[in-house]
Amino acid sequence: MSFALMNSFSSLIQKHAVDEIVKCNDFTFRFGLTLSEQDAIELVETRAFSLKSNGRIEFGGGVITKLIEEFCDSPYISRHNYAETLHELIEIFYFYKNETLDLISDDELIKFMRNSFDGKCQGSLELLSGRELDKMARNLRYGYDPDYSEDNECEEEDGDGEY
Amino acid sequence: MANIEKRHVINSQNLSGEFYFNSILQEAYSCGLLNDIDLENIQMQCISLLAYKSEKYNLGESSSIRIETAESIMKSILYTIGLYLKTIPDPDNAAVELKTVKIPELYERGRKLVNTKFQEAKHLYNMIQKNKLVTQNNSYNSTLSDNGIGIFFKSYNIEYEAHDFPASIDYQLCNPVNDLAGIEFIQKYLENLYIENEFCRNFEAENIHQLLYGYDKNYPELLINIFEQVLTAALGCSLADCNIRELNISRADIQCLYEKLRKYDHDTLMLTINKATNYIYKDLNVTNPLIRGYIGKSLPKIVTNIEIALKLNTLDKVFITPKNPDSEPRINFESSAKMDDENKED
Numbered sequence: 001m002s003f004a005l006m007n008s009f010s011s012l013i014q015k016h017a018v019d020e021i022v023k024c025n026d027f028t029f030r031f032g033l034t035l036s037e038q039d040a041i042e043l044v045e046t047r048a049f050s051l052k053s054n055g056r057i058e059f060g061g062g063v064i065t066k067l068i069e070e071f072c073d074s075p076y077i078s079r080h081n082y083a084e085t086l087h088e089l090i091e092i093f094y095f096y097k098n099e100t101l102d103l104i105s106d107d108e109l110i111k112f113m114r115n116s117f118d119g120k121c122q123g124s125l126e127l128l129s130g131r132e133l134d135k136m137a138r139n140l141r142y143g144y145d146p147d148y149s150e151d152n153e154c155e156e157e158d159g160d161g162e163y
Numbered sequence: 164m165a166n167i168e169k170r171h172v173i174n175s176q177n178l179s180g181e182f183y184f185n186s187i188l189q190e191a192y193s194c195g196l197l198n199d200i201d202l203e204n205i206q207m208q209c210i211s212l213l214a215y216k217s218e219k220y221n222l223g224e225s226s227s228i229r230i231e232t233a234e235s236i237m238k239s240i241l242y243t244i245g246l247y248l249k250t251i252p253d254p255d256n257a258a259v260e261l262k263t264v265k266i267p268e269l270y271e272r273g274r275k276l277v278n279t280k281f282q283e284a285k286h287l288y289n290m291i292q293k294n295k296l297v298t299q300n301n302s303y304n305s306t307l308s309d310n311g312i313g314i315f316f317k318s319y320n321i322e323y324e325a326h327d328f329p330a331s332i333d334y335q336l337c338n339p340v341n342d343l344a345g346i347e348f349i350q351k352y353l354e355n356l357y358i359e360n361e362f363c364r365n366f367e368a369e370n371i372h373q374l375l376y377g378y379d380k381n382y383p384e385l386l387i388n389i390f391e392q393v394l395t396a397a398l399g400c401s402l403a404d405c406n407i408r409e410l411n412i413s414r415a416d417i418q419c420l421y422e423k424l425r426k427y428d429h430d431t432l433m434l435t436i437n438k439a440t441n442y443i444y445k446d447l448n449v450t451n452p453l454i455r456g457y458i459g460k461s462l463p464k465i466v467t468n469i470e471i472a473l474k475l476n477t478l479d480k481v482f483i484t485p486k487n488p489d490s491e492p493r494i495n496f497e498s499s500a501k502m503d504d505e506n507k508e509d
Contacts, residue, residue, distance in 0.1 A: 051227060058227040059214035097227060105224030 017044045020065050028072040033082045046087045050094040063106060064090060070114045076123025085125065089113065092129045099137040104146065112136060112146060172196055173254040180342035183245035191258035201262050208266035213237050220323060235324055242326035242345055243273035250276065277321050280346045285316055287353040294360045297368040299383040300375070306334035307356075315349055337391040337461045358457045359390035365447045366393060370410045373485035380488075392483065394458060395465050397447075399482035401439035407446050412482055421478045429470070436466055 021040035028034060035043070043064055051058055067089050071077055077085055096109060104112075113128060116136075121127035136146045172194045179186040188205065191197040197205075216236050217228045247269055251257040260269065295307050305311050315330035326345045332352065337359060340351045363371065371389065374396050375382040396410040402424075403416040424432060440458060449455060465481075472481040 055230045056227045057217075057230050057233045059210075059217055063226055094227065097225070098229070102221070102225060102229070106226055107224070 014044050014048070017047070017062075017064065020062070021068070024065055024068045024072075028068060031072050031077075032079050033072055033077065034079070035083060035086075039083045043083070043086055043090065046090050047094075050091045054094045054098050056094055056097065063093060063110075066106065066110055067093065070110050071117070074114065074118055074123070076118065088125045088129075092125070092133065095129075096133045096137055099133075100140045103140045108146075171253065171255055173258060175254050178254060180347075181344045182241075183249050184241040185245075187245070187248060187254060187257055188261070190254070191261065196255065196258040197262060205261060205266065209237070209240065212240055212267055212270060216240065216323070232323075235327075239320075239323050239325040239327075240270060243277055244269045245273070246276050246280075246325075246345075246347065247273035274321070277325050277346055280350055281316075281319065281321065284346060284350045284353055287350065287357060288312060288316065291353060291357050291360060294357065294364060296360055296363050296371065296389060298371065298375070298389060300334075300385070300387065300389060301383050302333040302335075302386050303389060306332050312349070312353070319346070333386060335386055335388050337388045337394070337464070338457065355457065358454050359388075361451065362449070362454050362458070363390055363393050365449070366397075366408060366410060370408070370485065373487050374410045374483055376488050377483045377486035391461065391465070394461060395468070395481060396483060396485075397443050398436065398439050398465065401442045401446070402435065403482075407443060411485055414479065414484055417479050417482050417484065420482065421473065421476065424469070424478075425473050432470065433466060436462060436469075 018037065018040045021035060021043060022037055025034045047058075047064060064086070067086060071085070071089065092113070093109065097106075100109065113133065116132040117123065117125075117128050120132055135149070139146055139148045173187070173190045173196065177186065177190055188197070188202070192202055213233065213236055217233055220232070220236060221228060244266065248257040248260070251260065291307065296303070298304070310331060311334075312330045312332060315328060318329040320327070320329075328345055328348050330349065334356075336352065336355050338355055340348055340355065343351055371393060375387070375389065375392060378387070378392060379385060393410065396412065397407050399405075399412045399417070399420065400407045400410060403412055403420050405412050405416060424435070427435065440462065443449065443458075444455065449458075468481050469478070472478045
């Protein structure tokens with residue numbers, strides 16, 4: 001059986017996802033962030049595109065709403081870049097699901113993205129994608145902790161006064 | 164009026180053994196047993212089951228999954244359902260079950276069958292460990308080791324990869340297993356191997372060793388089937404009135420056989436081979452119908468080899484004269500005191 005029928009199946013999921021995204025306005029409103037139904041449709045389209053280009057399939061949904069919930073209170077997001085940032089975050093998310101070999105859960109990955117985005121990257125999506133997440137994915141693939149850094153090791157060793 | 168057979172709508176000849184579910188769905192649809200709505204309903208149920216299994220696979224930690232993984236899970240689901248549907252003797256009834264019984268229910272019935280077959284295959288594997296041949300052939304030994312088929316019983320993933328058979332199988336059977344997958348493949352492979360071993364155990368390991376050594380000195384490294392060589396040699400002995408148990412046929416016997424058989428047409432040759440086979444059954448006291456049936460299935464291949472050899476005058480490449488490695492000339496070196504050098508000047 002091919003996945004051809006997934007189209008009709010996923011159209012139902014997509015409609016449900018659009019509704020859920022629009023519902024998020026209820027709590028993002030207090031941060032001055034809202035999305036129109038058209039914005040929600042476009043986000044769902046970006047998700048479908050990202051899933052396809054990363055060779056993944058999603059049955060449930062909820063990743064977009066999780067990203068919204070996690071990032072809505074970021075100081076680096078305003079109503080001017082809200083939708084645009086979400087599009088980027090969705091693409092980054094699915095790309096790094098593959099790069100981390102599914103070794104990290106959705107929630108952990110989103111949490112890491114948020115912490116890095118607000119912390120070391122200071123709102124830069126380029127740094128988030130090209131540096132922090134890349135480093136984290138490499139760590140996971142080689143069996144280290146997501147936060148492992150060779151710099152930290154050197155610092156610790158320096159601290160010991162051995163060098 | 165004694166032979167009234169029920170007419171089937173689905174032609175079971177058109178059904179695939181490996182992709183049974185897909186083929187029965189296609190056939191039932193083209194025969195009109197299932198319509199568009201039934202088909203859509205079945206597919207939607209399959210996708211829902213896939214979604215459930217994918218979530219379980221991700222331990223609920225990830226909402227998405229790689230397409231290759233999803234496809235593998237889907238194949239596993241369809242294979243498992245197909246395994247159950249195969250047990251329904253009439254494919255028409257199987258199509259009705261597809262229509263009336265919920266897909267998760269059919270899947271659960273299939274799962275039980277996979278479990279049972281897995282236990283059966285394990286039992287068969289243990290039986291083969293007891294009746295395996297003593298041979299130097301590496302492909303045979305490695306296939307029957309814990310790193311060969313043995314891997315299957317540790318790695319088979321009933322839940323998500325039931326259609327797969329994670330095992331290292333190099334040894335080629337005389338009658339290869341086609342059109343089966345997963346646990347069915349392993350079970351059939353083991354069944355055939357067990358039968359081959361049972362037949363070969365009528366002969367001394369040393370006689371088989373000498374026969375295979377006569378075939379090729381490097382037989383331990385070759386991907387050959389021992390049963391086929393043994394059966395062919397036994398046939399040769401039977402045809403030439405030699406001692407079957409010793410598998411010993413001389414070059415002169417083979418030449419005589421060539422002179423005798425070259426005059427036969429296909430039917431006469433088949434008749435002669437069948438007689439020779441019956442003589443083998445009698446001489447070796449082969450009464451097991453499974454072994455007899457397997458030999459019957461193997462004969463056409465051997466007869467074709469004989470016919471080609473008769474045309475090319477290469478019958479000695481089909482019927483092999485055994486060779487004892489110990490009787491071959493050897494160069495031995497024994498160390499002793501050096502001889503005096505005649506030209507040596509004092």
